[in-house]
Amino acid sequence: MQIDEHKALRDAARAAKAAAVLNDELISEAFKTLEDAYVAAWRSTTIENVSGREKLFLAINVIGKVKEHLSRVVADGKLAEADLRALAQVGERKKAWHEVR
Template sequence: MATLEEQIYSGNRAKECLENEAFHWAFEGIKQELTEAWQTSPARDVEGREKIFLTLKLLDRLKAALTTSLESGQLAEANRIYQQTLMERAKESLRL
């Protein structure tokens, strides 16, 4: 299991990727290209249409994986801050 720091690091890298304009343009361009290819493919080309469909699903899974990593990193960061706050409160109460 990844440490909080590893989850935060991974989440930050996923955020950089998802917020990167070049990645966004490439992702959307590929998705549009595949969608158009699927829409214009002949109905009798079942195998070709299936491959395009599976590629589109894989593209969606890639984005979902990055989003999940981002969200996990954000939760890990919130957990780290919470733990740090608890430790600071405990230290303050010991001083009293």
């Protein structure tokens, strides 16, 4: 398996940023506040307001999609970090092999 070191480094850096966003208090508060407001508005719509409910339903789901995307970036970064560790181990083995010779 060939590992693209530059991509792995980029993915690891993106993961750190995404984790910082997911763990940020203000961002978490913003997601919760918006989601609570959308759910409350959705529940208070009248039976005739199909369009309004659909728009609020979509807004609620967008918040989840943003969270999912950031979580996926973090997961990809963890895989990239594992690839980088594997590359480092291979490099150390090669270096040790050349020193023995």
